[in-house]
Amino acid sequence: MDEGHTGVYEDALCRVREIGESAGIEAEVIESLLRPRQVLTCSLPVRMDDGSVNYFTGYRCQYNDVLGPTKGGIRFHPDVTDEEVKALALWMTLKCALVGLPFGGAKGGVVVQPKALSPMELERLSRAYVRAMADFIGPQVDIPAPDVYTNARIMGWMMDEYEAIRRVRSPGVITGKPVRLGGSLGREEATGRGAYICIRELAKRKGWQPDQIRVAVQGFGNAAYHVARLLARDGYKVVAISDSKGGIYSEQGFDIESLWQEKQKSRQVRAVYCEQSVCQLVEHKEISNEELLALDVDLLIPAALEGVIHSGNVESVRASTLVEVANGPVEAEAEHWLDEQGITVVPDVLANAGGVTVSYFEWVQNRTGYPWSLEQVRERLETQMGEAFDRVWHLSQTEARTLRGAAYSVALRRIGEAVTAHGTREYFGGQDG
Structure with a gap:
């Protein structure tokens, strides 16, 4: 494949056109999404x-x-x-x-x-x-x-x-605020927890045994930390983590809480194991972000920035499953190659939707003046994300679509229903009774 990147916005529009047309979405609906x-x-x-x-x-x-x-x-x-x-x-x-x-x-x-x-x-x-x-x-x-x-x-x-x-x-003008200023409990972990729920639902359908699944996470910000923490808690082996400066790898896996503690203290991703306030270095290999993307793992989680997997490096990807915690980490052209190889991609519009979902919960709490408990937030996030994943998975199976194709189809059909409710060419042209 040729090296190079398409423009990120043109790449996004390309997917809307391509998936919308293949799903039979009305042209007027697609057209409404081709400009801000x-x-x-x-x-x-x-x-x-x-x-x-x-x-x-x-x-x-x-x-x-x-x-x-x-x-x-x-x-x-x-x-x-x-x-x-x-x-x-x-x-x-x-x-x-x-x-x-x-x-x-x-x-x-x-x-x-x-x-x-x-x-x-x-x-x-x-x-x-x-x-x-x-x-x-x-x-x-x-x-x-x-x-x-x-x-x-x-x-x-x-x-x-x-x-x-x-x-x-x-x-209600801003979400993601401090809790004492009207923020919601559970907002800080929401994006990572939403991705974790998607992975858990995928694992059920693929029959995964967590202790047999090796995970690499590109990025170690808030969302990456929480998804890695929750996966490690369930027994997944997180063998690689990186930040903008580079990454670390250990076949034995890492203690995520210790890595996070060290990251907050030194601003570096370093392989340590901490017992209370005492930390010691553990054996590991330093790797680049490019090397992390090419690791032979079962689950790769790009959780940094967009466009990190593109036509110039996609053929080095060896993971069997990708979960997009970052926005747009896989370019459209690169994803065609992943699809051909049978690599499952859980798309960003589903995998990282936990953040905006709990932001919605915060907005609702602000409007009603009634704060929710952490348990209420987590339960409702479980329901919202679980139902969304089930809907996407079902459509992907019944219509033989990729998970991204199914996710976009669900979204475009909902937008289409709203557009149609205002009236489309068929209505105004007298073809819709």
């Missing part, structure tokens, strides 16, 4: 600690709101582009439709290296973003949430700034 509803680009002036002013570019895309107010995270990353934000917002549109949430899709981002900012500079940037977006977002219009390099504290700052501008208490 609106995109706002802004320049954010931030006073730095040395007294100077730096300008950062911010984006917010509201892609499609036919099912409800738009919903999607905000990422702080040096590689954010308008094309990436539109692709992420499109995927969020499909994700919300797939799991049955009354939301459309959105996404936001700021072009910044957040690790280079002081805590006070980060707060000023977060508040500047909301000032620029204050007329664009709202609890019944567009509800942001955390994403790459943003977190609960940043969401708290953003909510506070929005409330100061509007002069009204409005906890």
Whole structure:
């Protein structure tokens, strides 16, 4: 295969066209998803600690709101582009439709290296973003949430700034907030737990014995940690973990809690085993992220950024199953090769939908003023994700589709029902009685 990447947004549109047409989705529905509803680009002036002013570019895309107010995270990353934000917002549109949430899709981002900012500079940037977006977002219009390099504290700052501008208490404007500011219990673990539920459901259908399954996880952020932790708890052998700097491998597997503890302390992925506060190095091999993707494992979990598996490296993938915890980690052209090899791919619009699902739960709690217990959140996430996986699996079996094809078909049909309810060419042309 030729090396190279397609544009991430064009790649996303390609899949919508291809899967929509093969599933018999009405052309008007597909057409409605080939362009965003609106995109706002802004320049954010931030006073730095040395007294100077730096300008950062911010984006917010509201892609499609036919099912409800738009919903999607905000990422702080040096590689954010308008094309990436539109692709992420499109995927969020499909994700919300797939799991049955009354939301459309959105996404936001700021072009910044957040690790280079002081805590006070980060707060000023977060508040500047909301000032620029204050007329664009709202609890019944567009509800942001955390994403790459943003977190609960940043969401708290953003909510506070929005409330100061509007002069009204409005906890539902942002999800993923600190619990004491109206956040939901279980939100921090939600994306990883949702992926874990999908893997557990897949294991039932494939007849897996957890202690026989070797797992490699690319990425070690919040979502990756929680899915790895839950899998290890069930007996899966997590043999490789990586972050942006590289990874580690051990055939014996790792103690995930110890790795996470060391990551929080040293900001490095290091192979250690910790007994309370005492940690010791364990035997391991250092590997690159590319080497991790090519490991001979049963389950590969790309949980970093989009486009990491592409036409230039897909033929090195040896895992029999991929679960996309990151958004768009497998490019469309690369997935054709995976399908030909019989490699199962659980798509991002299903596998990482736990985060937006619990964000929806948080939004509901904010609107009713009635907080849920952690047990309630987990039970409802189990139900929502389990039903979504079952629906996708059933369709993949009855219509001989890949799991992505089935997931997109479910989402597109739901969006299609909403579009049809407003009237399509058949109705207005007099062909629909």
